[in-house]
Amino acid sequence: HFVAKTFITVIETGVVSLLYRPPGKEKRMCGIVGAVGHDRCGSILLDALKRLEYRGYDSSGIVTLHEGQIDLRRAVGKLVNLEAALADQALPGSIGIGHTRWATHGGVSEDNAHPHVASDRVSIVHNGIIENHRKIRARLESAGHKFASDTDSEVLAHLFVEAFDAGLDAVAATRKILAEIEGAYAFAAMATDYPEQLIVARNASPLAVGIGEGACYIGSDAIALAHLTRKVIYLK
Ligand code: GLU
Numbered sequence: 001h002f003v004a005k006t007f008i009t010v011i012e013t014g015v016v017s018l019l020y021r022p023p024g025k026e027k028r029m030c031g032i033v034g035a036v037g038h039d040r041c042g043s044i045l046l047d048a049l050k051r052l053e054y055r056g057y058d059s060s061g062i063v064t065l066h067e068g069q070i071d072l073r074r075a076v077g078k079l080v081n082l083e084a085a086l087a088d089q090a091l092p093g094s095i096g097i098g099h100t101r102w103a104t105h106g107g108v109s110e111d112n113a114h115p116h117v118a119s120d121r122v123s124i125v126h127n128g129i130i131e132n133h134r135k136i137r138a139r140l141e142s143a144g145h146k147f148a149s150d151t152d153s154e155v156l157a158h159l160f161v162e163a164f165d166a167g168l169d170a171v172a173a174t175r176k177i178l179a180e181i182e183g184a185y186a187f188a189a190m191a192t193d194y195p196e197q198l199i200v201a202r203n204a205s206p207l208a209v210g211i212g213e214g215a216c217y218i219g220s221d222a223i224a225l226a227h228l229t230r231k232v233i234y235l236k
Contacts, residue, residue: 029055030127031100032207033224034188036198037215042091045098048217048224050079055220057100059113062086063123065195066093070123074113094215095198097188099125105133106150116149118157121164121192126153127220128185128205136180156181160189160199170194174201188218200235207235 031052035041041064049060060082061074071091075081079100099114106112115123130136133152136159141147145158156177163173170191184204191197200207200218210217210225210232219225222232 029205029220030057030102031055031224032097032125032127032186032188032218032220033099034097034125034190034198034200034218035215035228036095036196036217038212038217038228039094041093041096042086044228045096046079046083046086047227048219049082049098049100051224051226052100052220053079055100056102058103058108059110060098060100061113061115061125062091062096062098063115063117063190064091064093064096065123065190065192066091068192068195070117070120070192072115072117072123074110074115076108076110076113095190095196097123097125097190097198099127103151104129105152112149112151114151114153116151116154116157118145118154118161122157122160122189123191124153124156124160124187124189126151126156126185126187128187129183130155130181130185131183132181152183153187156187156189160191164191164193170197170199174199178203186220202235208232209235 033045033048045062059076063072073085075085114125117123130152133155136155140158159177186202186205186207189199208219208222210229212229217225217228
């Protein structure tokens with residue numbers, strides 16, 4: 001017996017398409033995770049991503065910040081590939097973010113996998129779609145920003161660089177960016193300008209915040225944080 005959603009589309013008289021989606025895969029939903037204040041960020045973020053595997057994904061990545069340096073690992077395909085990229089050298093640092101991606105803008109490649117980094121200063125992970133990314137990207141490119149991916153998401157990293165260059169702090173920068181972007185999203189950002197601060201925001205995509213002992217966590221789903229804390233709140 002299957003308990004699942006099925007979708008029937010009538011294509012033309014006498015021809016129908018039957019689409020079956022197993023439970024938990026009704027919608028493509030990538031995963032976001034983050035941690036601040038935990039000294040083994042790299043490994044706990046990998047564990048958190050594993051807990052979100054049920055959502056499906058095509059690539060993944062984790063970035064941490066340690067002594068002013070951004071350390072990024074990404075891999076196409078399953079999380080075992082990311083694990084292999086982490087095995088040679090563990091990611092140092094007590095602040096970090098991670099992502100499992102379902103590509104919407106830009107093909108499946110390591111360059112398009114999240115996290116995205118701009119100017120070696122800001123890294124971001126993003127779930128959803130920035131609808132007005134083309135216009136924002138054109139403006140940023142004409143101001144000299146160099147993009148490294150074909151994703152809609154990368155504009156977020158460059159928008160933070162632009163805001164920090166204009167003298168805004170992390171909160172003011174986030175407010176400015178939220179006023180400019182359109183779409184359904186959840187994102188997390190981390191910057192060398194504010195190395196002890198994790199910035200998170202959401203609009204229509206869920207985001208859970210976990211409160212631990214001397215550390216805080218974020219995840220697209222509370223399940224991602226179950227190994228870290230039981231105190232979880234969903235952002236409104
Ligand atoms: N739109 C972004 C991309 O294609 C994020 C997709 C997702 O939610 O995984 O990279």
